[in-house]
Amino acid sequence: MTKPLSPDQVLDKMAKYCAYQERSVKDVAEKLKTFDISPKDKEEILHYLIDNRFVNDERFAKSFVRGKINQSGWGLNKIRYHLMQKGIAKEIIEKALQGADEAAYRRRLVEVLAAKAKTVKAANDFEKKRKLAAFALQRGFEASLVWEVLKEDFGD
Numbered sequence: 001m002t003k004p005l006s007p008d009q010v011l012d013k014m015a016k017y018c019a020y021q022e023r024s025v026k027d028v029a030e031k032l033k034t035f036d037i038s039p040k041d042k043e044e045i046l047h048y049l050i051d052n053r054f055v056n057d058e059r060f061a062k063s064f065v066r067g068k069i070n071q072s073g074w075g076l077n078k079i080r081y082h083l084m085q086k087g088i089a090k091e092i093i094e095k096a097l098q099g100a101d102e103a104a105y106r107r108r109l110v111e112v113l114a115a116k117a118k119t120v121k122a123a124n125d126f127e128k129k130r131k132l133a134a135f136a137l138q139r140g141f142e143a144s145l146v147w148e149v150l151k152e153d154f155g156d
Contacts, residue, residue: 007041014045018054022063026087028055061088061096069105073112076100078140109141110153117154129154 005013010032017023017031028049032042049055061083068074068082076097083093116135122128129150136146 004036007037007045010035010037010041011045011048014049015054018049022060023055024060024086024088025050025055025057057088058092058095060086061092062099065096065100069100069108073108073139075109075136075139075141076105077142081140106145106149109136109145109149112136112139112141113146113149113154 014028014032018028023031025046029046032046035042064083064086065079068079080093080097083096084090113132113136116132117128120128120131120135122131132154133143133146133150137143
């Protein structure tokens with residue numbers, strides 16, 4: 001049987017958890033629930049981590065937006081939904097989404113569509129575009145941008 005951790009040991013573990021990668025306050029609070037310490041200690045640790053900038057929802061949201069666009073090829077709608085699931089305030093979400101580079105975002109959509117276009121089987125151009133549009137919408141890209149890109153970058 002393992003010896004229970006002291007609040008100081010939990011704080012140390014949580015500081016490392018936050019330092020490893022950006023986390024939302026909700027993520028940190030959920031992780032704290034797994035430790036066998038008093039609710040008062042958990043609350044104090046969470047406040048310490050927030051006050052000392054180990055965890056910051058604005059920083060997390062900006063990092064999340066960048067990562068999901070650049071690495072995962074997600075659209076803003078899907079990113080917005082996932083940030084809401086992480087308990088991020090609407091104002092913080094909108095600010096983080098507005099910080100996205102529009103030109104880079106559009107280029108990413110073109111890359112995602114070009115990669116998918118290589119594997120799409122369709123009887124004609126219309127069906128291929130419809131399938132590509134459905135794929136991009138499922139990835140969270142905005143319909144108006146998807147159709148604009150399909151028209152401009154993938155011919156008429």
